[in-house]
Amino acid sequence: MGNSLADLSATELLTGYRTASFTPSDVAQDVLARIAKFEPTINAFYAHDAAEVIRSAELSTARWNRQAPLGALDGVPVTLKENVARKGIGFPSGNAGNPAPAAAANAPITDRVLGAGANVLGSTTMPDWGMLSSGVSSLHGITRSPHDPELTTGGSSAGAGAAAAAGYGPLHVGTDIGGSIRLPGTWLGLATLKPSFGRVPLDAPYLGRCAGPLARTVGDLALLMSVIAEGDSRDFSQLPPERLDWTLAGAEVTGLRIAVHTDAGCGMDTDPETAAAIDAAAEAFRAGGATVERIDSFMTPGMLVDLDRFWRVRSWVDYQNLSLENQRKILPYVADWCRAGADVPGAELLRCYQTIQSLRQATVAATSEFDLVLSPVSPVAAFPATWPMPFNDPQREMAHIGFTAPYNMSEQPAASVNCGFTSDGRTIGLQIAGRRFDDTGVLRAAAWYEANRPDHFSVAWPS
Template sequence: MVDDGLAWLSATELVRAYAGGDLSPVEVHRAVQRRIAELEPTVNAFWQRDAVESERAAQQSEARWRAGEPLGPIDGVPITLKENVARAGVPMPAGNAGVTPVVPDRNAPITDRVLESGAVVLGSTVMPDWGMLSSGVSSLHGITRSPLDPRLTTGGSSSGAGAAAAGGFGPLHVGTDIGGSIRLPGTWLGLATLKPSDGRVPIDVPYLGRVAGPMARTVDDLALLMSVIAQPDPRDWASLPPAEIDWDTSGFEPRSVRVGLLLDAGCGMPVDPEVRAVVERAAGALGDAGAEVVPSNRG
């Protein structure tokens, strides 16, 4: 398999390959780093990254897999974290050039969960100022561009995470969302994303209304990452009680769901006809598969 192909494998594919001895976390990490080196000068997804440290983490994961002792379900899988997800010692400027960044002295719960599971953290991804812009433009970081078309931005505020996912910078990425900061890059970049229920993924410091969630290229990878980060943590007093959730996606049956179809939000600019057509085709595909599609009273 060519190196570029390794960078595009899903997390579920990587874990199966590691378990079978067909791939090493080290060769995957190096393929991803080559992909980053190729695109990052244009894409601008990262705020902080340390390829030497992540290489060391990949080597440690390789040793664990060889010994048959992985730490968890994403051991050896490359992952990025949005810059407002604390990593001890890594400044958190929130995309703003006019502040002295807070330097956390401890990890956020999400960071601890992914490290405890053996993931290879590639670095922290950028965001626009305070997470308040949906464009992927930051006074500190500049413009984060779409790997699909560098003339375009990624959407925000999880702009760097979206660019990393769409650009092949590993399969797993963590963003945060209040009013669309995971979902906007997801739709702009053709990703699989999830804004979990408030409190399902503990964050630190608790921030009512903000949630953290997975961004990836496959739904299976979203489920895999949720199984790791949706664990209780006492640092978030707003988190939900522990719950036994089956994150398996293999049994999904479209005939069992109702799908809301909203073609016009009723405010803002008119809906682009191409966008409307794509949404209608998606709704039609779900309906053909047996889902109950319920149009809204708008549009």
């Protein structure tokens, strides 16, 4: 970790504010310097106003000088993914052909972080419609890894992941419909959480879609969740209000029943180095007092194909609603992927939807006896930044989400935390999934592993 205030965790920043060791204005200056250094290369921001960041920090500094913070995140830098609405700012969802009128109102998440006093640095980039697992966008160009600009950030929360890894402050919000929070997590070495469906209110809920945090530490995930998980009536799919205990102190795994698998049952084969890292993490949980059992894969190739086809039809509807001029602006890879959904009959689309329900049933059936399930996030490590997908073929189904997508469809929480490196130094993420609604249990397990993994599995952050 570097010596800059930009590298401190949110908890460390708040402690510094309380003790007057430094101010939110000091932090903002360091973060803005970090952004100026990295942003020309990594391209994490869609919208960023340095003057507004300074103004917000000054207001927060004045509140801390009076020992009257506005809320739990006062003065802490936060970024929001492009598709999380901010009043007065357009959200084109990463593509150059999508009209982007200014949002008429904030999303619930935006209201929560602003109400807690956070300093919103800006909106982060995403690929076209969020339907790529990379930082390749017809609107933004390429978002790159701060660890190695030749490598992908993952996506679709590409800019959020890049900002977190580069040290644009500690807290970052992404969205996830099939792995879009956890995939940047694995390919950048971050800690992330895709919450239970409905845990974090959205203003545009959709089957499987969740919003959640990306950070360098599990503790920061929990802190951000304590703010953004507050209920909001604008989300008609939200879970009932519940006061969860987001503290992670004293997390243990003794007595837990844990499953592990390294074969998704579909899509790309798991790299041997990735599988070995997950097995080693499972042994750490066993050594910590958990009972660990290997389970068979529960997703099938047909489930993956039908899920992919369902999404293609959904995106084709968006694509065909654009003018011909705007259709031509869409990333060619995404346009080709969408076109495969153009002639799918209604009966076939309904069959795909029913397959998704079968996937949900299979996921719950395979995992319900266990407190946690360990697996890779992705079967492969980070790929070139210029590739839209790890397999780089729009005619192929989304062959890399066999470990992540099931938990979107089953609505179960799933976290990621770094558990090792490939022989050439690329990060490997451990996915920790839990029973539906047990977001805090998943985070406690992730915090336990973070504290008990070998020291050399910690990520050396660029600074």
